[in-house]
Amino acid sequence: MSVPLARRQLLFRKGRALAGIAGIAAALLLVLALNAIFAGINDRLTAYIDRSGADVIVAQQGVDTMHMTQSALAEQTATAVAVIPGVAQARPILYVPAMIERGEKRGIVYLIGDDSGGAPLPIAAGRRPGLGEIMLERTLAERLAAPIGSRVRAFGQSFRVSGEVEGLASILNSVAFVRRQELERVLGSAGVVSYVLVRAQPTIHSPDLAARIEASVPGVTASTREVFARSERRVVGDMTTDIVRAMILVGFVIGVAVAGLVAYSATLSQLRDYAVLRALGLRARRALTLAVAQIGATVAAGFVLALVLVWTLAALLPRLSPTLVLAIRAGDVATALIVAGAVTLVAAALPVLRVARVDPASVFRR
Amino acid sequence: MTSLVHIHDLARTFGEGESRVEAVRGIDLDLASGEIVLVMGPSGSGKTTFLSMLGGLLRVSAGEIWINGTNIAALGERELPPFRARTFGFIFQDFNLIAALSAQENVEVALNIAGHSGRAARDRAVELLEGLGVANRLHFPIEQLSGGEKQRVAIARAIANRPALILADEPTANLDSHHGAETMRLLRELAKEEGTTVVIVSHDERLREVADRVLWLEDGRFKTLQALVRDPVCGMLIDPDRAPASVEKDAKTFSFCSLGCRDQFLAEYPSRVY
Numbered sequence: 001m002s003v004p005l006a007r008r009q010l011l012f013r014k015g016r017a018l019a020g021i022a023g024i025a026a027a028l029l030l031v032l033a034l035n036a037i038f039a040g041i042n043d044r045l046t047a048y049i050d051r052s053g054a055d056v057i058v059a060q061q062g063v064d065t066m067h068m069t070q071s072a073l074a075e076q077t078a079t080a081v082a083v084i085p086g087v088a089q090a091r092p093i094l095y096v097p098a099m100i101e102r103g104e105k106r107g108i109v110y111l112i113g114d115d116s117g118g119a120p121l122p123i124a125a126g127r128r129p130g131l132g133e134i135m136l137e138r139t140l141a142e143r144l145a146a147p148i149g150s151r152v153r154a155f156g157q158s159f160r161v162s163g164e165v166e167g168l169a170s171i172l173n174s175v176a177f178v179r180r181q182e183l184e185r186v187l188g189s190a191g192v193v194s195y196v197l198v199r200a201q202p203t204i205h206s207p208d209l210a211a212r213i214e215a216s217v218p219g220v221t222a223s224t225r226e227v228f229a230r231s232e233r234r235v236v237g238d239m240t241t242d243i244v245r246a247m248i249l250v251g252f253v254i255g256v257a258v259a260g261l262v263a264y265s266a267t268l269s270q271l272r273d274y275a276v277l278r279a280l281g282l283r284a285r286r287a288l289t290l291a292v293a294q295i296g297a298t299v300a301a302g303f304v305l306a307l308v309l310v311w312t313l314a315a316l317l318p319r320l321s322p323t324l325v326l327a328i329r330a331g332d333v334a335t336a337l338i339v340a341g342a343v344t345l346v347a348a349a350l351p352v353l354r355v356a357r358v359d360p361a362s363v364f365r366r
Numbered sequence: 367m368t369s370l371v372h373i374h375d376l377a378r379t380f381g382e383g384e385s386r387v388e389a390v391r392g393i394d395l396d397l398a399s400g401e402i403v404l405v406m407g408p409s410g411s412g413k414t415t416f417l418s419m420l421g422g423l424l425r426v427s428a429g430e431i432w433i434n435g436t437n438i439a440a441l442g443e444r445e446l447p448p449f450r451a452r453t454f455g456f457i458f459q460d461f462n463l464i465a466a467l468s469a470q471e472n473v474e475v476a477l478n479i480a481g482h483s484g485r486a487a488r489d490r491a492v493e494l495l496e497g498l499g500v501a502n503r504l505h506f507p508i509e510q511l512s513g514g515e516k517q518r519v520a521i522a523r524a525i526a527n528r529p530a531l532i533l534a535d536e537p538t539a540n541l542d543s544h545h546g547a548e549t550m551r552l553l554r555e556l557a558k559e560e561g562t563t564v565v566i567v568s569h570d571e572r573l574r575e576v577a578d579r580v581l582w583l584e585d586g587r588f589k590t591l592q593a594l595v596r597d598p599v600c601g602m603l604i605d606p607d608r609a610p611a612s613v614e615k616d617a618k619t620f621s622f623c624s625l626g627c628r629d630q631f632l633a634e635y636p637s638r639v640y
Contacts, residue, residue: 002478002487003471005464012466276462279423280523281451281479283444361423363462364414364535 005277006293009270016266017298023258024302024343025309028336031251032310035332037171038240040325044170045236046229048112051168053120054091054197055206057228058213064223064231066095066110067173071194073220078196080217086204087213091116092193094183100136100176101153102144109140109176111154113183118165126163129178134159138166139322140174154178155186169323172236198222252339255299259347263295267351271358278360291355295348303340307333370530370563371397371420376429378415378586389415390586393429399530400561402553404568404577408602408623412586413567414535420565421533422450434530451480455524455562459536461516463508469495469519470504473526480527494522498552514545521552525562532556534566538573550576584608599627 010017045067049057057064058081060071075092082090094113099106112118117128118135126148129135134152136144146152146161153159159178168175184190200209206224213222223231267274274287282290314326376393379386390412397403407413418424419439420431426439433453441449456462463472473491477483482490495504498518503511511519517537524532534553538546554576556562566573574580582589584605594603602623606612609621611628615635622628 002483003467003475005467005475008466008471009464272462273464273466276464277475277479278447279421279450279456280476281447281449283447359423361418363423363456363458364418 006290006297009266009273009290010294010297013266013269016262020258020262020266020298021301021305023262024255024299024340025305027251027255027258027343028303028306028340029309030254031248031339032306032328032332032336033313033326034244034247035335036310036314036326036328037324038236038244039327039329039332041170041172041240042233042236043327044168044323044325045172046232047168048110048121048175049225049229049232051121052197052225053199054225055200055204056198056210056213056222056224058090058196058198058217058220058222059194061219061221064221064228065235066195067232067235069235071095073193073196075191075193077217077220078193081196081198081213084209084213084216086201086209087198088201089199091197091199092180093195093197094180094187094189094192095194096183096187097173098154098176100134100140100144102146102150105144107140107144107174109137109154109174111183112175112177113180114177115180117179118177121165121168124164124166126161129159129162129182131179131182132160133162133178135163135165135177136161137169137174137176138164139169140176157186170325171321171323174323248335248339252342255302255339255343256346259295259299259302259343260350262298263291263347263351264354266294267291267354271354272363274355274358275360275362278358279363284356287355287358288352291351292344292348295351296344299340299344299347303337306336369396370399370401370434371395372430372432373397373420374430374432376416376419376431377427378412378419378424379427388586390419393586393588395581395588397531397563397565399563400557402557402564402566402576402578404566404573404580405583406567406569406580406603407583411583413583415586416583417533417535417565417567420531421454421456422446448480451476452527453530455527455529455532457517457520457524457532457534457537459539461513461520461540463516463519463523465508468505468507469500469511469515472508472519473522476523476526482527490526491522494526495519498522513541514548517541517545517549518552521549525556525560528560530563532562532564534564534568536568536570537566538568538570543572546570546572595621597621597623597627599630 060073063069063071078090078092081087096111098109098111100109124138136146141164148161148163150161151158152161200206210222210224278287310328314328317324317326373393373395376390378390379388381387405413419426422438431438467475470491473494474487477487477490492504495501498521500515500518503515537549541549550573553564557564580591582591582594582603589605595606596603598620600623604621604623606621611622611625613620613628
């Protein structure tokens, strides 16, 4: 084994190396954390669909999402779906955005009018809503300071809080449940439902059932739960892609600036060493490798630190703010890794040029 | 002694047109194995340029440098570095040790560059440093070593690959008289016991004691030392034909390196004996 020259040079000025690693970690953390936040939003966005117990979701024709979407179906649609072979249960729901208020405090929710009061979602506290009652997502209940038994307002009506559910809120929105009949009355939309949640019989394949529903009931779009959730995620994806791209670019630019500055100043301070090594017979290519290895190691250490930090954030943030969930996906880690690689290449360019121009004869200059 | 180095019509120019400078010109020189050659001369005389070309660090403008049968002036950029690693050992005035490495690693890295690695390189580095009396400083950072210790580490690095030729640039300049003498002794030992040819560029007159030959480089050319005279005021060796001033006194000609020395001479003569 040879003398670990790159490592020795890198660690010789520990303060500078640590500053470089920290700066690069901060830049990559920006990329990782933002991706994780949006991934967390996506997860929470489909939490209701994922846990609703529905195998197929029937919506107005052309509609395959809930978020930022309106779907209107005749109430009889549920009856028509229920008799299709393979359907175990067809449950109509009303789904509208609403503002829930308690005193001065307000929160935006998707208000779901459901005859079952949100079943089969497990209840975290209290009970499912009866007439004149509402079941809130726990983080919203805490934010509104609306404990079970207190009253909140929606659409100008007062509701008594009957219970709480968990794990359905994101930083974008929350959900609340009332009886469908109650919401119908409040909205004055008798005879209209938003979606029909369909549970398939045990042996029935969901895509087949969805196709059968579309073939049997005119004017509807029937999607399996997975397809519906994917579409839902795409809605947020479309809304956030530009933001994520912008932040990746910002992270990249900051990373390049930090890594470039650190690498360049480190290289400048080592030019004499490079000249000596070249004089001793080190090939130019190996001298360049030495310079790039130091930059690469700094960026790699920054990347690892950024990963540790984002995982720490993912563990800690939900405790501080339950709606802020960070979901770290392999694809986003790969994106950060690509950004790190690009940072290394760009940041290494200038130092490499300097090292390439090192004149070994300069060792004799004083 | 057999000839190790043969230099023929060596020249190096810098710049073009009016700014063209002939740093070294028309140098012919042979160096024998085990010979110690001291190159002296005024600042700007071309000593460093000569040493850089001899060490394969600077391209020649014209001429040939044959070392052990290889004309290094004709070697390509890819061939020069490994040739340097195998053939030369460099000793610098400022030691030029790598501060990020320990004393042992500074020696080891030269071996690594020449293709030796692992235990063999480590053992060789330790053996050399022990031989040079710095065994108790193997793992010390360079900045914690004294000037004499640094120079011994630099010498160990220079001889690590058993080079045929050691090129030393002012090797005693940053050392006190004791360590300077120690360095001179080591260089002498290398040449006489190992058969290494040593070329020293220096202003240090003490190095004459160990040199087999002293060459005087001035204006890019070697001059015969016998033809040079000493400035009676500052003691510098100068070419009387090119001296800026000279004075005839008592049927004797005095040559000076500058008008200042001449004026001082005239002011003090004959009260001060030259």
